[in-house]
Amino acid sequence: MSLNIEQIRGLFPVLHQEVHGKPLIYFDNAATTQKPQAVLDALTNYYKLDNSNIHRGAHALADRATRYYEETRESVRDFIGAGESAEIIFTKGTTESINLVAQTFGRRFIGKDDEIIISTLEHHSNIVPWQMLCEEKGAILRVIPINDAGEILFDEFEKLISPKTKLVSIVHASNALGTINPVKKIIDAAHKVGAKVLLDGAQSTSHLMIDVRELDCDFLAFSAHKIYGPTGLGVLYGRREILESMPPFLGGGEMIKEVTFEKTTYNDIPFKFEAGTPNIADVIAFKASLDFVNSLGKAEIKRHEDALLAYSEELTRDIKGFIPVGTAQDKVSVLSFNINGMHPFDVGQMLDANGIAVRTGHHCTQPLMKRFGIEGTVRASFSVYNTKYEVEKLAEGIAKIARFKNK
Structure with a gap:
């Protein structure tokens, strides 16, 4: 059984708004997920x-x-x-x-x-x-x-x-x-x-x-x-x-x-x-x-989230200046990355200007960031109500920022 993502999205009031004049794309789910109307x-x-x-x-x-x-x-x-x-x-x-x-x-x-x-x-x-x-x-x-x-x-x-x-x-x-x-x-x-x-x-x-x-x-x-x-x-x-x-x-x-x-x-x-x-x-x-x-089933939720992660990795793989951080074989739906020559906070702000909410910084894992020799990362984390279209908009935003910095 495949999930009806548009129907699921309809259960979450917060998703249906604009941020900076753009439709909200919420990719900060590892920090907190949004709440359905029933909650x-x-x-x-x-x-x-x-x-x-x-x-x-x-x-x-x-x-x-x-x-x-x-x-x-x-x-x-x-x-x-x-x-x-x-x-x-x-x-x-x-x-x-x-x-x-x-x-x-x-x-x-x-x-x-x-x-x-x-x-x-x-x-x-x-x-x-x-x-x-x-x-x-x-x-x-x-x-x-x-x-x-x-x-x-x-x-x-x-x-x-x-x-x-x-x-x-x-x-x-x-x-x-x-x-x-x-x-x-x-x-x-x-x-x-x-x-x-x-x-x-x-x-x-x-x-x-x-x-x-x-x-x-x-x-x-x-x-x-x-x-x-x-x-x-x-x-x-x-x-x-x-x-x-x-x-x-x-x-x-x-x-x-x-x-x-x-x-x-x-x-x-x-x-x-x-x-x-x-x-x-x-x-x-x-x-x-x-x-x-x-009601949705954890297996179905995971299948959808895994597909979004795989799609995000595919779309960003060849972007010049894109640096993935954390490439484990077995992962939950988190895309953590940097853009060459840019601070994560600046990348996050530029994505936010396009309505895309991500998390930036050390994610309360400073020793882990030290292990990689970096200050932090940009983190996009996916949930059941996210769509492939939203992932495409994220990849477009990353590519645009990377071109600006690495042209």
Whole structure:
């Protein structure tokens, strides 16, 4: 079954506007995807009809809000193949999910001279929390190198891993280059030495089929706003036995069973990690995002996005001055590039003048940019509502800019 892209585009109000007098072409999907009308409706309907705090109320609005909130948790469980909804924790985003693991699992189970392994491809949110933990605990941070295509060197990873390794925290798909890491192989190797594995799924969860039990990962972190959902909402999946062994992240309401001035008894998972009034409206709206993805089918979405990436690579391959950055064999739909002699920001501004929205800069991956000896890149990232015509306009814009600079 092929997707009806024009029909899909009709579900996204934001796409139907002009920018600088040109029709908007939105290629900044790796930063955040746009939201279908069903998500917007779910968000406003909560405030119009069901606005109430959850779990603690005895009235009809509280009952409805709680039911919708927990239905989303169950939808997330199904979306990633978790064994039970109690393994799904709602956070503010991927960054908070990773920090939660660092501050709870890390503080309890990682000590002096223990080792944590990450890769050169990581986003700052999967670097800085581990640096902070290592500084506090006297642990050691190891980094998997990559080749010139932007692929990790698995042989080097095998040399790094040892009985000292307590955690491997690795990106599933690179936000800057699109590289898909061989995470199943990494997880299996880590488990052989008794290490736990956290996957940063911020980019992969919207593009790839994910089954956490099949992958056998210990943690998965991702954000709703990269899967057609609201901002300010993330998910942390963790195995029940590991979550139960971890101390709470924040103290307050909801994460307790009983409080006295002498002692507090903590709540069961997932509530132990969800202190205070949560982001109720956005959690409820997130279910509409997942329903949207499921209605199309992830395999069909990926097929369309892969075709757009291949088309963009074909159209830009022979442009004089075009420099692709990140040419891994296995990628999600990210075209990262530079134009010879131009700063990425200038290229981005010139494309924006033609209504084409791309991301420029280091993409919160400064160590990765340093590995390539560059300040940053221009990044065009494709989603299900993008078209081949839009890719053609991007290639035309790149060619025009490159001719201007390299004539």
